Amino acid sequence: MSDPSPLFDLGTMRLPDADATSALALRLAPLLGPGDCLCLMGDLGAGKTHFARAVIQARLTEPEDVPSPTFTLVQTYQAGGLEIWHSDLYRLSDAQEMDELGLTEAFETALCLIEWPDRFADEMPEAALWLHFTMAGEGRVVTLRSARPDPWQARLAGVVPG
């Protein structure tokens, strides 16, 4: 696997508790649309699914269950006119399977929230926003990066300090 494009820093935030993670998701959710991709990195328990759920719930017009995609690989949602794909790539063995799942196409047409994107970094859209969650004491720290930082910089103003 070749190295993915270098990622540029877009800011780092402390998230003292789960509510802070939800609050970040709530601020970010309204800014997202079709063709946007959030790559959610971090160890088990770092809060990836919690964050993704909060984004999805914020956009759903009719609330519904948001189960973890760990078993099903992909969960899709229809939020008004916006299609949302929530995917967990941990169990994928081969980049070709992303195509089989329909993810490659969804990158163009849907809002995609991708957990465990690490092994398939160069298959992710270049304009993806990478959120890296790490444990920090009782809370978490999230670092936001993108290979195409300019469009994000403007959108993230007011969402992420610095």
Add this chain to the structure above:
Amino acid sequence: MSDPVTILGIESSCDDTAAAVLRAGGEPALLSSVVSSQTDLHAAFGGVVPEIAARAHAEKLDLMVEQAVAEAGIGLRDLDVIAVTAGPGLIGGVLSGVMCAKGLAMGLGLPLLGVNHLAGHALTPRLTDGVAFPYLMLLVSGGHCQFLRVDGAEDFTRLGGTIDDAPGEAFDKVARLLGLAQPGGPSVERAAKDGDPARFALPRPLLDRPGCDMSFSGLKTAVLRLRDRLVADQGGLHAGDVADICAGFQAAMRDVLAEKSRRALAGQSDLTGFAVAGGVAANQTLRAALQEVATPLPFIAPPMALCTDNAAMIAWAGWEAYRAGHRDGMDLMARPRWPLDTASAPLLGSGRKGAKA
């Protein structure tokens, strides 16, 4: 109900492709049930290797159908009804199954029935134990874990469930954290056998709140922190630590499941039994605790082969729909999302709001 009806069930909504032949109409007889499993491949990964491609399902479907019919000792022409999982699940897989079923129904001139995969699980106690409505069901399947009151083949009321991780997922992830084999259910249980459940205090999430909603994500995080603290303090994990963590985790899981089951049962009258489907019933510690809270009601745990994804349950649910007079047409749609109970508020990912509601 005098004439027996022979139903072919088809299931392809997740990892496995399955087919089964069931004879119903009197005492039900499961003539065959075959699943194309990839168990041997599982161990190599941190999880179960998924059958992703619609193509892969499509390739296996006719083989599975062929095998199920052959093992039943009948021919395709002896079938009376075709039942197929129409959702929820991975759309490619569901679609392959629905197309296969449509082809068979059309070719053989037989009635077609689209079945909800979760209804298949929830109705299994009726196939295996002839349980009468209404009963309470703890249904654990593919990321779901919910208490359902089952009043009819299409009448499900969700009383509560997990708002985040399902128990199976928590077991898998704890196993991953501790370097134990996948799937996590059996390996954590094995490790817990020699462990001291009292050495580490792990949380019992949502136990202090009324109702029967559950949360297991925080329990997973607590195990992670415990592991990291032990590694930092002693430079690694001893086998005894892993055993004690597993025992403590299992005890927390047991306490939560038992107490929430007790509450779900206490809130209902006229139940005929308490049924538990899924890996939870395969764990001896959890099973014993659930069995105890069921008393004096009968405790029903269908055999594991009929709790994991299978087509026998689809054939049975198809039969229940068939005898209720349902028929689906060639316009039957594959539905990636298909909640059993649309009236009750969503739980998963609804966070604190859901837990309080």
